[in-house]
Amino acid sequence: MAIGKRLKKAREGVDREKLYPLADAIKMVKERAKSKFDETIEIAINLGVDPRHADQMVRGVVNLPNGTGRTLRVGVFARGAKAEEAKAAGADVVGAEDLVEKVQGGAIDFDRCIATPDMMPLVGRLGKVLGPRGMMPNPKIGTVTMDVTSAVKGAKGGSVEFRVEKAGIVQAGIGKASFSEDKLVENVKALADAVAKAKPAGSKGTYIQRVAVSSTMGPGVKVEPGTILG
DSSP states (O other), X not given: OOOOHHHHHHHTTOOTTOOBOHHHHHHHHHHTOOXXXXXXXXXXXXXXXXXXXXXXXXXXXXXXXXXXXXXXXXXXXXXXXXXXXXXXXXXXXXXXXXXXXXXHTTOOOOSEXXXXXXXXXXXXXXXXXXXXXXXXXXXXXXXXXXXXXXXXXXXXXXXXEEEOOTTSEEEEEEEETTSOXXXXXXXXXXXXXXXXXXXXXXXXXOSEEEEEEEETTSOOEXXXXXXXXX
């Protein structure tokens, strides 16, 4: 398949069969992020799990030490004092029945969704809308909580949700091309450690099998799996 001149040039110097230490891979990806916008640096981790089995699902949330470089819009389902707390923490959209109606009508003005436990009977009606988008609040990843201040500030400050896809891959943005190499490495290791800790009991054999990093418009660079932990 024909590839553009820009991508062809970006691939120069990248051995597509070689596994590079994380720091070297990050450096190569940064050097090739030449777009006019600040490209996102992404990681893909292939896990030895079969997410079709409930006991092999991998998901969680991690606060990246250097943030993501993105400003997320945060929606909170809450009432009364908790609604005011969410607003004070910087939530972009806060509501109860009114917000449920808006979302049901197709108006989703947020990227991350948080709810207090008492709101879940209402929010549960939105499963068909929020579920496919991976935005349904879940106590396992801290998005169903009474501590809305921490949840909102975490979402605003660089927390990343991760969830294994059907093919057994976890993908996440771990910063921007403008970040220093050290900051990107720190973010990768924080994410990798969280993924490692989320290893399900049903996973057998090698858990972290293959790893690659890339920028939005650049080529993927394969990483030695052992260098992303710690």
